[in-house]
């Protein structure tokens with residue numbers, strides 16, 4: 500196709516969503532290569548480099564891979580890496596529009612560092628990270644407010660909770676927004692030791708129950724089913 504940008508892609512694969520509100524739903528993941536955010540507990544550091552680990556594809560090659568994987572599945576998640584990095588964002592908008600024109604349901608995994616209205620208006624759903632202290636990265640709370648206010652019914656806020664410090668941090672952040680409803684999911688951090696993870700998850704469930712239960716707590720099922728090191732799951 501003329502005028503197609505080149506997309507720097509880590510991988511394209513079919514898998515069942517393992518976290519967040521669409522847990523259990525099969526979809527096609529389009530994973531961009533390249534992220535400069537640097538979360539300490541990132542579970543996909545292989546997607547950080549902007550110069551190796553990926554492949555440049557035009558829209559025809561990319562969509563051929565999507566169709567080969569999809570088996571009729573219409574749901575697509577654009578993820579990374581950081582698909583909203585300035586090096587990717589224009590290509591991601593082109594891709595989102597292309598997929599919508601082909602009748603796909605499009606989710607964007609947004610790293611919580613920026614809001615892009617042109618992109619967010621295009622997609623069907625926005626999964627927006629609110630980073631916790633254990634990530635070593637900070638999300639501005641006003642970005643969460645923007646997403647919640649301007650995209651009601653088509654967003655989730657996601658936070659990884661490693662310890663009580665993380666939980667109290669998201670509690671305070673949420674309280675600072677007053678009484679408005681926020682669709683906010685807590686993801687207990689996963690460690691290799693599954694018994695320990697059970698305890699971590701129990702802790703997050705209990706903290707949420709003891710603090711008015713305003714969050715949804717959803718574990719990363721793909722990690723305990725396939726293991727923490729498994730890719731494309």
Ligand code: SF4
Nearest residue numbers: 534537538541580610
């Ligand atoms: S934004 Fe995502 S890919 Fe980038 S460092 Fe954080 S968790 Fe990893």
